[in-house]
Amino acid sequence: MPDVIPAALQPFSSSRVREMPDNQIVTVADLARHDDSVVRLWIGEGDLPTPAPIRDAAIAALEAGDTRYGYSQGTPDLRQALSDYHRRHWDVEVAPERFCVSIGGMNAVVMAMQAILDEGDEVIMPSPAWPNAKQVVAICGGVNVAVAFDFHDDGAITLDLDALFAAVTERTRAIFINSPSNPTGWRMPLADMRRLRDFCRERGLWIIADEVYNHFVYDGQGPAPSFLQLCEATDRLLVTNTFSKNWCMTGWRAGWVVCPLGMETLFARLCQYNTTGVAPFVQRACQVALETGDEFIAHQIARCQASRDILVQGLEALDNVTVFTPQGTFYLFFKVHGLPGTSLERAVQLLRETKVGVAPGSAFGPEGEDYLRICFAIAPTLAEEALARLVPYLRTLSAVAPSAPR
Structure with a gap:
C-alpha cells in the first residue's frame, strides 16, 4: 500500500505515526464491507443490538437536555455504579474515585500508557496481541517487547512466565496482560497472576491489565479473575475495560480505567486534555447497562458458547486444521495446513472462495503469522452457515496438505 502521507509533508509529520502499519483486519474487511452475502467474522463485535433499556436511557437523557459538558472523569453516579458492579461480580471493593470513564477501551489503554510511559520505556506484551495496544506503546514513545505464546500440537496455548520475566530489562516499565486474550482465547491461570503480581511488586513494575473479556468464559467457569482481587x-x-463487549455497545465509545489510589488527579487531567469527557447521555446509558445488564451478559455468554462449540467441533473434524479451543473471549484461533501464502493472503483467499471473512493472525504481530481468527459472538445459526461454507473448501485442501498434529 502506498504511503498515506504525501512526500512533501513527510518531513513535517510524526515518525511514530508514519511507521504505524496498516491494520490488516481492516484490509480484509474493506474487500467486502458492502457485500451482504459475506459472513463477517473478522471484527470483534457481537451481532446483537444494544439492549432496549440502555438505548432508552440515552434517549431519555437527550430529551431531558443532558447534552452539556459534565465531569471529565465520569459522573459520580456512573463511577458508583462501576464500583457496585465490581463488588457484585468480583467481590472486591474499588472506591468510586479510582474509576476514570473513557472514550471506549481504546482510550482507556491510551490513558493508561500516557500515565506511566516516558520516552524509551519498554512494555512487555505476550503476543500475538491486540494490535492497537502495541501501537499505543509506540505513539506514547515507548518500546513494545513481544514475548511469544507457546502453541502446542494438542491445541493448547500457554505463556512461559520465566520467558516473560527474562525479557525484563532496566528500561522495562510495565507488563501488559490481556486475559482472556484477543486473539488467542488464552486465559492466565490464577497462580500465574499471583506470580506476576509478586514479580512486579519486587521490581517496581506496572501491570496494565486489559480485562475486557472477563465475562466471556465458558462451561460455567466465569467470570475470569481480576487483578483487582x-x-x-x-x-x-x-485496569482497562469497555462497555463495548458485555452490552453490545461498540459504537457508543465508552469504557473505563481503574487507577491506583492517589492517581485520581492525574487521570482527571488526562481526561480533560484527551477528550474533555464522555457525552453525559452516553454515561447515563452506561450506568443503566451496569445496573440492569447482568441478564443480557449471561444471554450473550450462552449464545457465544453455543457458536463456539459449533465451530470448534466442525473445524476439529478436519485433518488439516489445528484448533486452539478458547479458554475465554469470543475468538477462535486456528491454523489451516496446506493453505498457501501469508496469513493475510490466506484470509483473502478464504473470503474469495467461501464468502467467510476472517482476520489474519499476522494482524496481531509476526507471532500470529501462521494463524487465522474467527469472532464467534454471533447467532449459532450463523456459525453453522460459516462452517457449511468453510468445511467443503478446507476439505479440498486436505488431500494435498499434511495432517494437523493430533
Missing part, C-alpha cells in the same frame, strides 16, 4: 489499592496496577 489480588492487588492492593496502591499497587502499580492499571
